Amino acid sequence: MRASLFITCYNDTLYPETGRAVVSLLERLGVQLEFHPKQTCCGQMHANTGFRGEAFSQAKRLVRLYQDTETVVIPSSSCVAMIRDQYPGLIEELGNDQLRREFAALLPRVYELSEFLVDRLGVEDVGAYFPHRVTYHASCHGVRALHLGERPYRLLAKVRGLDLAALPNTDRCCGFGGTFSVKNAEVSSAMLAVKLQDVVSTGAEFCTALDNSCLMHLGGAMHRQYAGMKTIHMAQILASTEAMPAEGFL
């Protein structure tokens, strides 16, 4: 199977280890990965901050870039949500018939990582080994936009050595919200404090998620507060094996 990796702008810049883990994981599962060198951003930051005109150009660019790919895999639930929930409106508004057709053809081929593993590849046991206590932050877009449901839990349940700790109030936002975290920094921090309390209460060593944006927020507070926990993208847990433990990526 072939798949094209859309790494997302912030993973490319801030969390390349997540991308390397996705490559390691998917190639291990027999996927032939491609990487479009011209990719940049899906436009989520612009769309969510009210820069609709700018979001138009990102959306147009992404649809054109991936029109010939068999499948697109994205290790970020909020970027997938951007494409699924916001692109239809943006593209409708642009009123370009060809673009509309290209997007309609592309949309069913866009997968978030856990969707790609469970729905497309049909695997839950990816052969991972991660001997740590881990809690899973479901993330707003994962829960309410993509309806990932049990997929992430089923993937984690099959990781050998992993001790999954249930996170209280798991569907509650961590307070990141993109530019919300700086436009409303104090309220965002108050939300973060409440979320971090729940995360720390699990006694886990790692908090994982399918979105590095929430993890950047949580991880930033953990580091500031010497919370004794780390964040790790789920791709890195799933890529981790006895021979090549996740720590090697950090």
Added chain:
Amino acid sequence: MSQAAAIHPVLDPVLAPPFPQAALPVLRNPQLRKNVAHAIDVIQAKRARLVAEKTDWQELRAAASAIRTHALENLGAYLEEFETRCTAAGGTVHWAADADEARRIVLDLLREENASDVIKIKTMTSAEIQLNPHLEAAGVNVFETDLAEIILQLGEEEPSHIVVPALHINRSQVREIFARRMGLKDLSDDPKALTAAARTYLRQKFLSIPTAISGANFLIAETGGVSVVESEGNGRMCLTLPRTMITLAGIEKVLPRFKDLEVMLQVLARSATGERMNPYTSLWTGVTPGDGPQRFHVILLDNGRSSILSKPKQRQTLKCIRCAACMNACPVYRQTGGHAYGSVYPGPIGAILTPQLMEMHHAQSLPFASSLCGACYEVCPVKINIPEVLLELRSQVVNQERKDFGRFVDPMYMGLRIANLLFSRAWLFHTSQLLGRIGLGFFTRKDGWIHSLPSVGSKWTQTRDLRGLPKQTFHGWWAARGPQPSPMPSREAK
């Protein structure tokens, strides 16, 4: 000014400070935050339980949404039908284009009645037009009869929620307000004692004041009837004892048919208070000789609503039935309570409704007072896609900024404009990553983390660290890796 305004919250969107500023005193107030979080956690849990027992909840939501959408799409016709039926049943219908006109109609009606006192059923619409202070200024004594509204009125507080307006006040604070204002030094904070004190205070008002003002949960076009739902029965007293009833209702409150209540009352009670049915559902049509108020007026208030209705992307805002499920589910509201929104309509629905009622001239910070987590949309019983409307309003605010010279010194605005350019070409994006790494390198400590940033970055680092940018981007790593052989299962052992 802003600090004083924030301590004594101004629920006037024209005067209120921006949301981030207005939220600060609340964030520093542990008692208030505890009261708000406790109250909404209780309501949320009750709602979740009662929604879960309805196996057809999603169908009910869809039905409620369809009823409201249909009503709005044919609003003019249904309002006229309501007017005809209500008038035929002995009521008088008035049309108010704005707050000023509505207040003038109320005052004229009160003068006709020679009313120096008036009792009120809880109505957020009257708070929207700031009716109480205007009536007081005109020499009319206003007495709220809803328990929460009494607490607010006697305590000189502002509402912080549309269903439970005093949820930010706990019972020991209620005791203090009642003891002080009712002269009851020995009052205990036992809820029974508090309600008994309110009952004594109210009974005398009910029996002596012949004029009442209400809001409306629903107007029924088919019958010309009005419905008010409540929990305490004080509303029922106001609806039956007085001689004259004045009902103030937003024009969007109309339902086409009587049978629509079957759906709406189910979703409203479960969403609002986590009850299968609300304790008191009052329905009345015009006047009935020998039974209830003999003079009945309905004021249909526009106050910005037609303008919302005319905008297809925003119209869904008016589907709202004021259940407050969105604010109870909102993680932002849970931290800030209602006052920070500077409007009688707080929470997610307030964040979209208030700026629209202000025709986008005020309250422009409110569309940004959301992390877009989507919890509001998930619980909304009439399926208002609040995040979608938030985004539409955000883009309108940004479009205003595009014409404002201040944009050139706004780092957020300029940053996003530049980012757009950088994302348009891969080589520009890659160059900016390199420059960004060099720039941020000056702020990165030996532990590899950034603890402090200037300008807009300080908004992040005031409570959070940021990991320094890694030496190699992902695309850099991919390019350096070069072409790979077709993947074989044995690769994992390499």
